[in-house]
Amino acid sequence: MSLRQGDVAPIGQVATGSLLWRSQGRLHLTVIVKATYGLKPGGTMRRAPPSPLNEDDVHYDRRPTQSVRLPSDDVPYLPKTDVLFSGSVFSPAKLPIPFTKVRLAVQGDGSLVEKTLHVHGDRQHGPAGPTEPEPFTELPLVYERAARDPEGSENPVGVDSSRSGSLPNIVHPSDPDRVAGLGPISRYWRARRDRISQRSREQLGRPVMEIASDFDWSYFQAAPLDQQCPHLAGDEWVVVEGLDPKICAVPSRLPGGTAVASVWPANRQSSLSYPVQMAADALFIDGHARTCTVTWRGSFPIARQAVLEAIYIAAGVHYANEPIDWPAAKAAVARSRPRPNCTAIVAVDLLGTLTAVEHEERAIEPAPDGPDSTSILLSSDDLIEVVEPSPSTAVSLDPADLQEVIESPGTDQQRAEAADADDLLSTVHCDPTASSWPPAPAGAAESEADDPLNKTTVAASDADDLLGHTVAIDPGDDHPCDPVAAVAEPVAEPVGLGATIGIAEPAPIPALGGTLDLLGGPPASVGAPFSLAQAPGDPVVLRPAVIPGAPWCDEPAQPVQPPSGDPLAETYRLDPALAAAAKATPAGAGTSAWPAAGAAADQGIQPASALRSQLLERLTLGQSVADLDLSGADLSGLDLAACGLAGASLSGANLRGAYLVKADLSGADLSAADLTHACLDGAKLDDANLHGCVLRKASLKGVTLHRADLAEVDGSAANLEKAAGYEVNFAQGNWMGTRFFDAQIDQADFSKSVLDRAVFDSAALRQARLDDVRAMDLTAIGANLFEVNARRAVLMHCDFTKVVAEGSRWQDALLDDSSFNEAALQRATFAEASCRRIDMSGAGLREIVFVGARLDHASFRHARLSRSSLVGLDLSTVDLTGADQDD
Structure with a gap:
């Protein structure tokens, strides 16, 4: 991600960070400040230790298949304020009740947010209509308890009443079929996803976030539309009803804080500085912790990334009668931070x-x-x-x-x-x-x-x-x-x-x-000068250069035209020797004779840097690079085919578009590296650490992955055809649309991963772990799933035709509308699984366990069910035509 948490010095009890991004060729830096307060019923909130900034969405139970609990702070600008709540619904005095209402409100000069939801105990569809709700004292307020839309794109984790028979607990008062909740909406759900193009989404994942000219800034708004309001003043009243275990209604007032941030040159003797205009654009209430966080953002343009090495940034929150002592703060920052x-x-x-x-x-x-x-x-x-x-x-x-x-x-x-x-x-x-x-x-x-x-x-x-x-x-x-x-x-x-x-x-x-x-x-x-005169006793303040439509304005930023070239460079010709020396200067080695420009400058290491040259020299001579620290290096687009990179330190490296065909990366550290569009066909990745790296649209055909760690990897749309490995860790990753055709990856761990539209046709995943995965529209035709563990997996609309899955375990899995046509499932377990409209026609089902399974409208035509018991199951809608149930 792009969030930087060490560039802004915090003043007081705040968490701070910054975010570098580019719009139409112009770099901007967003300063982020977050303050946390404790709720105080009927009074002003108390200041509390700051909650950390979130570099990514935080899901419930840390599982990407569940809804979002905490939204990412990796956001450059929000046109409106997001008002969000995370927690549970509580009954008054902890007495069991079948129904209650919850309310979230924010009030300033007028009503900013006013929202009420209805909460029912567990209910089912009955012959005469919905059953009576079961009494409850506490119920999680999550989207998993709300209605699922028919297409499953507005709330894919919600309750589908037409299939499960259960009714949602959390209901919108005016429309029972409407998605209801108070928490963040995932960026992958249609309500947000469709606001920008696929290309724009890909550009957001770059090391320096790219904002396209047609970008819809509302994409970053994680709150439902009725929980968005104008930017806050900082002294609003926040009201929660039915969301606290001790008090029915909790009205608390924000303490009136205003975020202030200042930027000044890294020259300690200078008194020059200028403020960054900040806006309160996020308010988050944690019901369980009884806290409220407010987040401010402010942006300003910079000429290039190297400017960040020559400035200090500090930020805090100003309260009435408690002004920030900027001279003291600046002195403290200068003492604690190295000078250029x-x-x-x-x-x-x-x-x-x-x-x-x-x-x-x-x-x-x-x-x-x-x-x-x-x-x-x-x-x-x-x-x-x-x-x-x-x-x-x-x-x-x-x-x-x-x-x-x-x-x-x-x-x-x-x-x-x-x-x-x-x-x-x-x-x-x-x-x-x-x-x-x-x-x-x-x-x-x-x-x-x-x-x-x-x-x-x-x-x-x-x-x-x-x-x-x-x-x-x-x-x-x-x-x-x-x-x-x-x-x-x-x-x-x-x-x-x-x-x-x-x-x-x-x-x-x-x-x-x-x-x-x-x-x-x-x-x-x-660049924007830090020049100015100042009234007595105060630090010098300079208004930053303002771009029309910049993100700190009330309206979303308008496209900034990219520079057509450097007019100074075109007017004054440098000596060729100076120009060559400037290009050869490594990043961080001092001020160059001429500034680098564009994406290469932003990556820190220039294409002609000494480190890059040293790497290529060693590889050319066949020397080891295990002792060469390439962490964070920009190696994008390099041709490293068949190179010996065993044990290389490439953590966080930029390898976008790199050509690594048949490269030896065994034991290499590629954690958090960016390998988007890279080609690693035939590469050796045995014992490699790729934890948290990006493999979007990368090609890894025929790679070896024995004991490799690919946990928490974004491998969406990657190609791992004919990949080979055992004990490979793919857990908690994003493998949407990834091709594993004919891969041989026995004992692989895909637990808690997202595998929507993934292709495992003819693959071998013997004794693999698929527990808690989410895989919509996955295909595994002819795959070997011997003794695979798919407990609690969501595998709807999947195609397992002709799979070999003897001894596999599918307990509590959601397999609705999936096909196991002609599959070999001897001794498999489907206890308590949801198998509505499942197709097991012609399948080998000897000694199958279906205890507690739901088989509505399932098809077992011509299936072989010897020694399998269907006693106690509702078979009224099951098609058993031609099925063989003889011992």
Whole structure:
């Protein structure tokens, strides 16, 4: 998944994380904050230790065949707030009752959510209608107790009254056949699945989540439609009735918290920062724990993934009269987190130069105070890529121009207040005669005007290599690179912060025209600056660059057009040697001469990285790679056919589309690796660890898998034809639509897996475990299922024609509408199984156990039932034409 739980420092009792995603070529980072409160009947909720963020949906009993208990937090944006409940229904005073009502409500300025459900005790279809409900004191409020729709796509785990004879316990008051519940809806159920295309679903599974241009953001809403409301203010009343074991009605009020998050450069001396606008978009009540969690999200764009290495992010929840001490919080984060190997600081002195300076741990000398001394610190994570190749690049700026940039934003009142703040000079300095930064290099061109303040000059000692020419710009000229004059709306003041002065981001500039514009350049190349002045005593705050329709707006984000190319790269040609060096720089080795772009940059290891090259070199020489740590490496698309990768450490590696035909991966660690669309035909995976990896649409024809661990794998639509192995662990995996045709995988463990539409024709699964699997429309024609264990399995509409399943166990299984035509089932057990409309025509059923089985409309035409007893079963609708029951 994409959720990152170590990038955002938590302030106070909160759980924090971040999520990196891309929309139409533009990267975004979502900050996630979760706070947990204890319910307090009639009062304000108490703060409690935070519940952790969920990287994926959490199912009941951790079984993917059951409904979802906790929704995933791996969500970049929610247009509305999800209001969800997990728990049980309780009778008043724990006295047995046959019927009750439950209510969930959220009330703010008005009613936000109001929902009531009816709950009945266990009932059955009887000759005269529904039987009387059995009294109960507690009943799980899960979708397994609600109605199943006729197609089984709205609630595939629900009660199908037409087949089971049982009636649902949880009923919608206005429509008994409607799916009813208060919990999360699975993303695989039709109510959510059909909102986006199959391609969009596949793109969400990438290491950097891709959001398509036609994406429907409501796909991420896990709550039923009548449990979605506008984003919360944080002080709403939450009411639950019939859902608490001690109190009939539990009205509790949220404590009025507001999530706040701040981003600042990783330079400890800098006081620059900006807030991330947060929205409360999820409220979850845990009835058993008697807690309530609120989740906030906020997003902002970044130029590329490398920016994350040069910033700190911290987040917490602000409460009335308890403001967050941001200077202390920032200092604590800086102490607890490592700084980048190289931090670039850019200073602008009005009569000095703009220079990119590299430090490791060098202290930064402050500029001298004084009424005429002004300097501004800017984050140069992006700028450094342009100016670093020539360290002596210098830019002289006209103070009038810089003054316009500083003074134009905000209202007149804000500018007047800022002018009166003496402490502002601690952040903004101006000295016409002195600068704390290196002087302009020798050889810089001087202004042609008598007054040096009337001109702005750009010069570099190696101008021929970097820029190609020197440009003198008159501030009075109408230049295409001048910042667009506009009155920017004031920065929204976060709760707990003092007055701020904002700087609006310049409008996009169509072309640079051969001039290096460091203040007004396009965001795609320069990035959002961390520049600003601040009122006394508070951290500096900068409004982030806002994209129309960005996810923090009220409306879902609109498509962001991908950049047509880097205008700086097209305008200024780098020295070929510098470009080659930049491409060869390994990830994490420092700031490159030119930024990487696109998906390759996001994966951390570049295609030409030293690690990738080292791997290929060893494989070419036939050397072992067992000691080479390839965890998390980007090896996508590599041709590794017939390579010796035995014992390799590939945990979390990106092997999407890799060619691994006949590769030796025995004993390799591929846990959590992404092998989507990879080709491993004929590969050796004996004793390999593939726990939790992704094998979607991968080809593994003819692989060997002896004792391999493939638990919790997403192998949907994969191809394992003629795979061979024994004691292979496929448990709790997603194998929907996977082909196991002619596979030989004896003693395999598929317990608790999803096998819908899987193909096991002619396969051998002797003594395999299929207990608790869910397999709709599975085919296993001619398969060898000798002594297979399929207890409690859901195997509806499956085709087991001509299977050999002697001694197999199907107790408590749901086998409705399945076919065992001409199957060999001697000594098999179907005790308490549901076999409605099952077809066992011509099957060998000698010594079969059917005790307690439900055989409504089953067919045993011409079946051989010798030594099998059907005594005590309802055979009124069973077809026994031509069946042989002789001893």
